[in-house]
Amino acid sequence: EATNEHTPFATAEKAAGGDTRDVLIRTVRLNKWFGRQHVLRDVDFVVHRGEVVVVIGPSGSGKSTLLRCLNGLETFQSGEVYVDGVPLHGPGVNLDAVRRELGMVFQQFHLFPHLTVLDNLTLAPVLVRRRPRQDAEEEALALLDKVGLRDKARAFPDELSGGQKQRVAIARALMMRPKAMLFDEPTSALDPEMVKEVLDVMRELAREGMTMVVVTHEMGFAREVGHRVVFMDEGRIVEEGAPEEVFNRPREERTKAFLGKIL
Ligand code: ADP
Numbered sequence: 689e690a691t692n693e694h695t696p697f698a699t700a701e702k703a704a705g706g707d708t709r710d711v712l713i714r715t716v717r718l719n720k721w722f723g724r725q726h727v728l729r730d731v732d733f734v735v736h737r738g739e740v741v742v743v744i745g746p747s748g749s750g751k752s753t754l755l756r757c758l759n760g761l762e763t764f765q766s767g768e769v770y771v772d773g774v775p776l777h778g779p780g781v782n783l784d785a786v787r788r789e790l791g792m793v794f795q796q797f798h799l800f801p802h803l804t805v806l807d808n809l810t811l812a813p814v815l816v817r818r819r820p821r822q823d824a825e826e827e828a829l830a831l832l833d834k835v836g837l838r839d840k841a842r843a844f845p846d847e848l849s850g851g852q853k854q855r856v857a858i859a860r861a862l863m864m865r866p867k868a869m870l871f872d873e874p875t876s877a878l879d880p881e882m883v884k885e886v887l888d889v890m891r892e893l894a895r896e897g898m899t900m901v902v903v904t905h906e907m908g909f910a911r912e913v914g915h916r917v918v919f920m921d922e923g924r925i926v927e928e929g930a931p932e933e934v935f936n937r938p939r940e941e942r943t944k945a946f947l948g949k950i951l
């Protein structure tokens with residue numbers, strides 16, 4: 689396994705005698721409340737570099753909130769979150785810097801409707817990262833090629849199918865060269881015939897070694913592509929393990945009940 693001796697975090701892990709694989713994302717006893725509702729309860733969540741972690745669980749169990757805490761879209765009241773060794777809590781945190789490290793893909797595609805596909809991809813790199821436009825456009829076209837949409841570069845989002853929009857959203861996230869990609873039910877809003885084209889793009893990313901956290905109900909994808917499955921219920925991680933373990937031999941009653949409903 690690859691280890692990273694150079695980050696203070698990896699060193700601390702090693703000193704603690706823990707798992708010394710290269711940790712990219714970690715939460716420690718993460719707690720989050722919305723008002724009086726306790727939605728994340730002592731969540732210890734780890735993603736190693738190159739790992740594909742699939743998060744499953746009933747609606748309202750805190751899956752989206754967890755993803756949003758990882759890239760600073762939500763604040764949290766207690767616990768720790770680290771992305772590549774950099775804490776998202778405590779004084780002097782630069783959330784913008786952390787946010788750029790993680791690409792996020794949502795159920796609703798969140799494309800800019802008044803911009804072409806190409807401009808959707810180049811807007812942030814050119815304006816935020818001050819990349820030369822021509823350079824950004826070249827990379828955008830290469831990424832559109834990769835997701836099978838180079839011929840749609842000049843189209844507007846409402847000229848695309850749902851599956852095409854989601855592939856554009858993935859390409860747009862990749863433009864920021866993220867260290868990991870977070871997917872929140874990326875195929876849930878799609879007609880069934882479009883699910884595969886999006887999962888195929890995600891499968892290819894995984895094959896190339898992208899670190900990914902995927903909230904999904906696509907159990908075929910979870911089994912085939914996931915290295916680890918995390919089951920959440922009522923704000924807690926109830927069980928986790930290899931897909932084959934969690935799906936075939938769940939240990940916890942709550943996991944069995946959930947799988948019984950969806951499989
Ligand atoms: P999941 O993604 O697993 O369906 P969520 O993380 O979206 O669950 O939600 C967890 C709980 O937090 C739910 O009870 C939900 O209603 C609540 N919640 C989520 N977002 C907000 C918000 N912005 N304000 C108040 N409550 C919220």
Ligand code: MG
Nearest residue numbers: 751752753872
């Ligand atoms: Mg959700």
